[in-house]
Amino acid sequence: MAINIMITDDHSMIREGLKNLLELDGDIKVIAEAENGEDCLDKLKTFRPDVLLLDINMPKMNGLEVLKALKDRKSKVKVLVLTVHNETEYLMKAVDIGINGYVLKDSESAELKKAIFTIADGETYIQPSLIPALNSKMIQKNEDELKIDALTKREMEVLKEMAVGKFNRDIAKEMKISERTVKNHISSIFKKLEVTDRTQAAVFAIRNNIIQIM
Incomplete structure (x- = not known):
């Protein structure tokens, strides 16, 4: 059975390119597209994707705001952030709010598909190249929390x-x-x-x- 995907990105060419790429082998089906955060939340009232591909930088409502809204709604949709941002700051914010995966837009198609399948199976997927910086940031965060508590x-x-x-x-x-x-x-x-x-x-x-x- 194909994995149902919803793509949220403010660039139509990116949405079209992702749709063509992901549906190539028949194991992934794009059932909906959204051009911004507000559009995404509205369409999630109608569509029930297995995985939501979510950009961060978008007009009206950005990806992080969408994540917060989904958390408030107690949404069950699995979210894969697909972004150009490789800065640990964005990754940390997304992780703190709650995501299932984080992949950069310049990643290989095989890695993107691997992330989707991993998330659909209930696991978490962070692009491997980002993990060392994330671990370092998490350690610093834990150390800072101890200092604040003092x-x-x-x-x-x-x-x-x-x-x-x-x-x-x-x-x-x-x-x-x-x-x-x-x-x-x-x-x-x-x-x-x-x-x-x-x-x-x-x-x-x-x-x-x-x-x-x-």
Whole structure:
């Protein structure tokens, strides 16, 4: 029995090319196509693909937003992200939200099909060339989480204020504590995060979404 696929990509030529490629051997059937995230979610109300091929960069609603929406809906569809993004940042975000697979658009057709069959069988498939960077990022994430857990509630508040560029006197005024207490908190933060200055602490805060930058 053929595996039913839905392709979501904002480029019609890519959708057409993928359809022709995947249906070549008769073991995969493309039952639906969508040109953006909103279109994808709408068509999933009608179509029931075994595997959803999902691009990340799309208008109206990107692939990561689609993943979040599917998670909120408790959708059972298996998702294979097919993207040009080989940056670990995108892979980590997709993994954190919840995906079944992640493959780059420049991969060989054999690898794409292998990913589809693997996912359809209930397994996870990450393109092998991306795994070392993913493992390294996961290790760093786990280490960062331990450091964050070591911070007290007060230290976390100071870190947030410091990371957005506030001076000690401003932090002291905001938190209604003395500048000496602020300095003590900052020294403790540096030690726990294993950083040596405010810039490194700010980078840590941004990397771990403790503060948001526009």
